[in-house]
Amino acid sequence: MSGAGIEGARERRVVSGGVELCVAELGEAGRPVVVLVHGYPDSKEVWSEVARRLAGRFHVVLYDVRGHGRSSAPRPLRGGFTLEKLTDDFLAVAGAVSPHAPVHLVGHDWGSVQGWEFATARRTEGRVASFTSISGPSLDHLGLWLRRRAARPTPRAVAQLLGQGRRSWYVSALHLPRLPEAAWRGPLGRRWPALLERLERLPADGYPTASLPEDAAHGAWLYRDNVRARLRHPRRDAYAHAPVQLITPTGDPYLSERLYDDLEQWAPGLVRRTLRAKHWVPRHRPDQLAAWITEFVLNRQNDRENDRQAGRQHTRQGGRAAAARRPATAREAYAQRFAGQLVLVTGAAGGIGRATAFAFAEAGARVVVVDRDAEGAARTAELARLSGAAGAWAECVDVSDEQAMEKLADRVAAEYGVVDVLVNNAGIGLGGSFLDTSPEDWRRVLDVNLWGVIHGCRLFGRQMAERGQGGHIVNIASAAAFQPVRRLSAYGASKAAVLMLSQTLRAELAGQGIGVSAICPGVVNTGIVSTARFAGVPEEEQQRLRNRAARAYRLRNYPPEKVADAVLRTVLENRAVVPVTPEAHGALLLSRFAPRLLRALSRIEPRL
Structure with missing residues (x-):
């Protein structure tokens, strides 16, 4: 029998304390078990899309919390939703689906609140292999967090208390007698799907289910049975006995990020x-x-297997268990930030673009490699997969072609999803005297260096904005954007335009959570000069000048991998304008504090 709203799920009933729980399962038995616990006022169907994606690797288990969805409600309701009884339910489900091995637990909202109880209570020790917490704190940790700030009411502490109090207004409302039930079974229940669509931009795609009014009415007792009691008497030994992963949505209107400031003391590693x-x-x-x-989950499985083979046991120390390592390197920080995200890089058949694709791949991102060189793009995608990418695909597109870029944007969204990070890297070089630069030369360099960036920002930026969950756009400009150089008028103008476009877009899109950054490399050892053109120079002289420029770039020997690292660091820190090479840093400083000196230096004839 299929679980409601979850295609292909197997369903069973598990009895716990007189309550019948509806449990849905996907994926093959025998694989590591991942248990997904929903929040308020949801049912298990909130996890349907995540469960479908996990089912290829795991035995995925979802259950309706008592009083929700297709699970029965306790009688009487009062006292029937305590964390102790919810823990009984979890142990009953875990025992039914995985009697001989611990399960990997994932909780959202009140599912996460419950999850903290399951991951810290002594009687569940050994039944939880790992815990992923999303948008739901431990009530014990929250109670102690409130007490510490109330005991030392510094301006910052008071601001944090008031800020969270403002976000948590609904908690008091849910403690009112009968009114929440009447609202949910009446107008609020009818309007809730439309409210979610408007406030959170959630499409009406079968979620929430028709049981929402009753689920929400019953779920009010989650708050009444637990919140005040735990905040008044929080446990002081609520240490996690399993590795914990915390996923914090930065735009959560209900929970401040500051709630998790002290969490390492409760979950080491x-x-x-x-x-x-x-x-x-x-x-x-x-x-x-x-x-x-x-x-x-796979990392924790590997840790357990390594420990088993080595004959070691994880032991508690001072009431705390060994857990996942805290990230200590930039690479680990990148993996935490970009793993699984969709990144699109243009001009990625070589040079900075290829190095950037590899860097995101090493961080575990899914990478779309775009270049008009089909063979080079395919090679980059192949190497990206070997570098650790969660997926890598090649697309042969000329970024200056508006219609081709529109088709690319539609295809990427349909096949892979909305891009999280866009890197507009594609560019061409053009040197030579301004008076020798033809209109066709100008059109060629502006079509790729400027219009290619405009197409990317417009098409993928619109998708990010419509999704409503932010993103980041990185435009590769140049030190030539702020450092005038003789015989680089067209190239410098195109890059200066990219720099200004980036800064204006950063201001315009900030309110939608979309960061925009301009990376300004200097002289980097890439192949851009090997395809550059020199205006006013006979064809037989073109290759000689390219070879001379290429030799100069090789002697400078600044690797593109350093620019790629700057790209990832820039997105991580949401920086605006980032010079990379020493000469780029110097030129940016001169442009701000000694522009006359910079203009004087620009009169020097480049040796090309």
């Missing part, structure tokens, strides 16, 4: 990830969640 999204992440970003859950 905590793995933190942030996501530009609102509260209902399982519906907004199922691809990203599935990728992070997969990576975390």
Whole structure:
């Protein structure tokens, strides 16, 4: 029998404390078990898209929390939703689906609140292999967080208390007698899908289910049975006995990021990830969640297997268990930020574009490689897959072709999803005297260097904005954008336009959570000069000048991998304008503090 709203799911019933729980399963038995626990006012169907993506690697289990979906409600309701009884339910489900091995737990909203209980209670120790927490704190940790700030009411502490109080207004409303039930069974229940669509931009695609009004009415007792009691008397030994991954949506209107500031003391080795999204992440970003859950679960499985083979046992120390390592390197930070994200890089058949595609691939991203060189793009995609990409695909497109770019944007969205990070890297070189530069030369360099960037920003930026969950656009400009150079009038003008476009777009798109950055490399050892043209120079002289320029770039020998690292670091830190090479840093400083000196230097004849 199929689970409601979850195509292909197998369904069973598990009894716990007189309550019948509806449990749905996907994927093959015998694989690691991942249990997904929903929040309020949801049912298990909130996880349908994530579950479908996980089912190829895991035995995925979803269950309706008591009183929700197709699970029965306790009688009486009062006292029937305590964390102790919810823990009984979890142990019953885990025992039914995985009697001989611990399960990997994932919780969202109140599912995460429950998950913290399951991952810290002594009686569940050994039943939880890992815990992924999304948008739901431990009530014990929250109670102690509130007490610490109330005990030392510094301006910052008071601001944090007031800020979270403002976000949590609905908690008090749910403690009112009968009114929440009447609202959910009346107008609020009818309007909730439309409210979600408007406030969170969630499409009406079968979620929430028809049981929502009753689910929400019953779920009010989650708050009444637990919140006040735990905040008044929080447990002081609520240490995690399993590795914990925390996924924090930065746009969550209900929970402040500051709630998790002290979390490492409760979960040593905590793995933190942030996501530009609102509260209902399982519906907004199922691809990203599935990728992070997969990576975390597989790493924990490998850790357990390594320990088993070495004959070691994880032992508790001071009431705390060994958990996942805290990220200590830039590479680990990149993996936490970009694993599973969709990244599109133009001009990626070689040079900076190829190095950037590899860098994102090593961080576990899914990479779309775009270049008009089909063979070079295919080679980059192949090497990206070997570098660790969660997926890599090649697309042969000329970025200056508007219609081709529109088709690319539609194809990428349909096949892979909305791009999370766009890197507009494609560019060509053009040197020579301004008076010798023909209109055709100008059109060629502007079509690729400027219009290619405009097409990318317009098409993929619109998709990011319509999704409503942010993103990042990186435009590769040049030190020539702020450093005038003789005989680079067309190239410099195109890159200066990219720089200004980036800064204006950054201001315009900031309110939609979309970062825009301009990377300004200097002289980098890439193949751009091997295809550059020199205006006013006979054809027989073109190759000689290219070879001379290429020799100069090789002597400088600044690797494109350093530019790629700057790209990832820039997205991670959301920086605006980033010079890369020492000469680019110097030129940017001179442009701001000594522009007359920079203009004087620009009169020097380049040796090309």
